[in-house]
Amino acid sequence: MGQPVxxxxxxVKDGAKSRQFYADLFDWKLNYVEQMNYAMIDxxxxxxxxxxxTAGDGRTSGVLIYVVVDDINAALKKVGSLGGKTEVKPYEIPGTGHLAVFSDVEGNRMGLWQRV
Incomplete structure (x- = not known):
């Protein structure tokens, strides 16, 4: 069985404008967390x-999907062996899991998520 998203x-560059755009477009309810400058989408x-x-300094605007993996370090090792590159090393989201970002052989960015 494959790994789920x-x-x-x-x-985004303009958080307030983009949050309003997506909320209006798709009827999403957004829970904005000010200290993170991040909105959780319902x-x-x-x-x-x-x-x-918000895409901060050095970050690219765009869409990322995060795929669940059992072992984030092993997955990043496999990314490298297949010609991809680690973009963001694994780090912990306290109490929930670890995430990392890589680029594939075409330069597309994807995320990895290892649950606690």
């Missing part, structure tokens, strides 16, 4: 959860 993230029960965050 756990989360999606939209990185799609209404169907689909996968996600978030909208």
């Amino acid at each position: 756990a989360w999606f993230e939209i990185a 799609t209404g029960g169907e689909g996968i959860p996600g978030g909208i965050g």
Whole structure:
């Protein structure tokens, strides 16, 4: 069985404008966490959860999906062996899991998520 997608993230330059755009477009309810400058997306029960965050200095705007893996370090090792590159080393989201970001052989960015 393949690995499921756990989360999606939209990185934007203008957070307030983009949050309003997506809330209006898709009727998403957004829970904005000011100290993180990040909005958790509630799609209404169907689909996968996600978030909208500001692309800070050095970050690219765009959409990332996060795929669940059992071992994030082993997955990144496999990324490298297949010609991809680690972009963001694994780090912990306290109490929930670890995430990392890689680029594939075409330069597309993807995320990895290891649950606690």
